[in-house]
Amino acid sequence: MDLKDLYRDVILDHNRKPRNFGALTGADGQADGHNPLCGDRLTVWVRLDGERVADIRFEGKGCAISTASASLMTEAVKGKDKAAIKALYEQVHTLLTHQDATADASLGKLAALAGVSEFPARVKCATLCWHTLNAALDRSADAVTTE
Amino acid sequence: MNAVSAVAAPFDAERVRADFPILAQQVNGHPLVYLDSAASGQRPLAVLRAVERYETHHHSNVHRGVHTLSQAATEAFEGARERARRFLNARSTREIVFVRGATEGINLVAQSFARPRFGPGDEILITGLEHHANIVPWQMVCEQSGCTLKVAPIDRRGEVDIGRLLELLTARTRLVAVAHVSNALGTIVPVRRIIEAAHSSGALVLVDGAQAVPHSAVDVRELGCDFYAFSGHKLYGPTGIGVLYGREELLEEMPPWQGGGDMIRTVSFEKSTYNELPWKFEAGTPNISGAVGLAAAMDYLESLGLGAVAAHEQRLLALATAELERMPGIEIIGTAAHKAAVLSFTLHGCHPHDLGTILDSEGVAIRTGHHCAMPVMTFFDIPATARASFGCYNTEADVRALVAALGKAREVFG
Ligand SMILES: Cc1ncc(COP(=O)(O)O)c(C=O)c1O
Numbered sequence: 001m002d003l004k005d006l007y008r009d010v011i012l013d014h015n016r017k018p019r020n021f022g023a024l025t026g027a028d029g030q031a032d033g034h035n036p037l038c039g040d041r042l043t044v045w046v047r048l049d050g051e052r053v054a055d056i057r058f059e060g061k062g063c064a065i066s067t068a069s070a071s072l073m074t075e076a077v078k079g080k081d082k083a084a085i086k087a088l089y090e091q092v093h094t095l096l097t098h099q100d101a102t103a104d105a106s107l108g109k110l111a112a113l114a115g116v117s118e119f120p121a122r123v124k125c126a127t128l129c130w131h132t133l134n135a136a137l138d139r140s141a142d143a144v145t146t147e
Numbered sequence: 148m149n150a151v152s153a154v155a156a157p158f159d160a161e162r163v164r165a166d167f168p169i170l171a172q173q174v175n176g177h178p179l180v181y182l183d184s185a186a187s188g189q190r191p192l193a194v195l196r197a198v199e200r201y202e203t204h205h206h207s208n209v210h211r212g213v214h215t216l217s218q219a220a221t222e223a224f225e226g227a228r229e230r231a232r233r234f235l236n237a238r239s240t241r242e243i244v245f246v247r248g249a250t251e252g253i254n255l256v257a258q259s260f261a262r263p264r265f266g267p268g269d270e271i272l273i274t275g276l277e278h279h280a281n282i283v284p285w286q287m288v289c290e291q292s293g294c295t296l297k298v299a300p301i302d303r304r305g306e307v308d309i310g311r312l313l314e315l316l317t318a319r320t321r322l323v324a325v326a327h328v329s330n331a332l333g334t335i336v337p338v339r340r341i342i343e344a345a346h347s348s349g350a351l352v353l354v355d356g357a358q359a360v361p362h363s364a365v366d367v368r369e370l371g372c373d374f375y376a377f378s379g380h381k382l383y384g385p386t387g388i389g390v391l392y393g394r395e396e397l398l399e400e401m402p403p404w405q406g407g408g409d410m411i412r413t414v415s416f417e418k419s420t421y422n423e424l425p426w427k428f429e430a431g432t433p434n435i436s437g438a439v440g441l442a443a444a445m446d447y448l449e450s451l452g453l454g455a456v457a458a459h460e461q462r463l464l465a466l467a468t469a470e471l472e473r474m475p476g477i478e479i480i481g482t483a484a485h486k487a488a489v490l491s492f493t494l495h496g497c498h499p500h501d502l503g504t505i506l507d508s509e510g511v512a513i514r515t516g517h518h519c520a521m522p523v524m525t526f527f528d529i530p531a532t533a534r535a536s537f538g539c540y541n542t543e544a545d546v547r548a549l550v551a552a553l554g555k556a557r558e559v560f561g
Contacts, residue, residue, distance in 0.1 A: 040530065064501045
């Protein structure tokens with residue numbers, strides 16, 4: 001168990017200066033994520049262009065892992081379509097939950113989350129933003145279908 | 148409860164520590180520094196051995212056999228009840244109900260005492276520093292019976308605003324339910340004063356003593372409370388056992404809570420008659436070995452001297468408080484004038500969960516989160532705190548390890 005592996009520079013940097021932080025105006029979908037056990041809370045907004053996430057922002061309060069994970073996620077999914085995002089999340093989830101998983105080059109900066117797998121109690125911190133994104137995408141789908 | 152007035156007898160925490168085998172281990176390559184006794188205390192050998200002796204020599208079911216083991220088990224279980232009676236200085240063992248813990252004790256009073264007799268217009272008064280276990284059972288009663296829950300606020304130091312509490316205490320108040328010591332803030336609540344005021348206004352009082360019993364001698368007759376609930380596992384005893392004390396006249400009038408074996412005298416399909424106190428409230432086979440372990444924990448703690456333990460913990464609390472106050476970025480949450488050995492804090496720029504992980508990697512076990520007291524977190528407008536809590540086995544070296552590990556956290560998040 002190595003702290004340096006968990007709190008890599010990329011994580012600390014995204015915690016201190018989260019990217020795509022703050023409300024998104026003109027969003028098609030929005031969802032709140034809450035982890036009552038830790039008190040972590042975040043909101044994710046998405047704007048869609050067909051199946052593609054044209055823009056995404058988030059806001060919230062949480063630990064370094066949850067904040068950095070959300071920040072890294074917004075950078076990674078922007079411009080991707082829903083199917084690619086789903087595939088990416090599966091890769092991230094494997095990385096977070098399997099200590100022997102090796103980060104595929106396609107993960108880019110998200111690979112910095114690899115250290116979380118050594119800290120099972122913290123996995124949910126890193127996944128909260130992804131569940132929230134899913135909910136936001138579902139809502140946007142609802143919004144689209146009811147129009 | 149006055150934790151500071153204890154005798155200044157020399158207290159050998161290193162020797163006490165040696166009584167707790169679990170503490171002699173390495174965690175993440177460091178000697179374990181256990182600072183989470185407010186969540187659950189560890190068990191001394193005396194408790195482990197008492198449970199083992201019971202399980203290996205005396206176990207059988209209680210109250211239902213003439214054979215030797217059944218009698219031995221009944222004697223051990225009822226002996227534990229007498230031990231608990233002495234621990235609380237209750238008048239009679241009829242007032243000592245074994246429950247799973249503080250939570251179950253409070254629920255018993257909520258369902259068996261409050262629910263059948265409270266209705267619209269009646270009020271239950273709690274305070275802003277309660278554990279969820281002393282909030283939710285009352286909310287359930289309010290929903291079931293139509294009575295109303297009132298909350299006496301706390302102030303920025305984490306003390307109950309007694310002025311507001313007295314204002315909220317009216318002729319409509321039927322019951323006041325209040326923590327003796329706050330688990331999230333450490334505040335020692337002046338329950339004696341609250342009990343006097345409640346009684347003169349015609350209300351009864353339940354005291355949630357989960358965090359108080361490990362740190363001070365509690366005398367329910369001197370306090371004058373009507374109900375007192377606590378858990379064994381915070382008192383260096385086993386999990387799954389606790390005590391509800393209730394004044395005999397009140398318990399006598401209350402209907403049983405759960406039905407089953409042991410709580411009845413006669414059963415026919417037309418009607419059953421109930422057993423006497425306290426068994427009326429103990430349906431089913433109880434946690435016998437838990438009660439045995441709890442009694443051993445009470446023996447152990449009294450052999451150390453509750454006053455000496457409290458004085459020792461107060462020294463550690465004072466030392467840790469002074470050290471943390473000097474660290475830039477640390478804010479202590481809960482600065483009441485009288486506190487038990489609980490120290491809640493935040494570190495600027497470092498979420499309590501990150502702090503918990505970093506401290507754990509140094510072998511230091513603290514609790515992080517809302518401590519089952521979400522309204523307290525809301526009041527201070529924070530999602531969570533880090534909480535170090537001290538028990539009889541903690542030493543100054545533990546405090547130094549905490550401080551060093553916090554230094555490490557500040558390095559990582561500097
Ligand atoms: C003040 C207080 N009340 C009640 C409880 C509930 O105790 P248990 O979970 O053992 O029933 C706790 C435990 O954290 C507590 O600290």
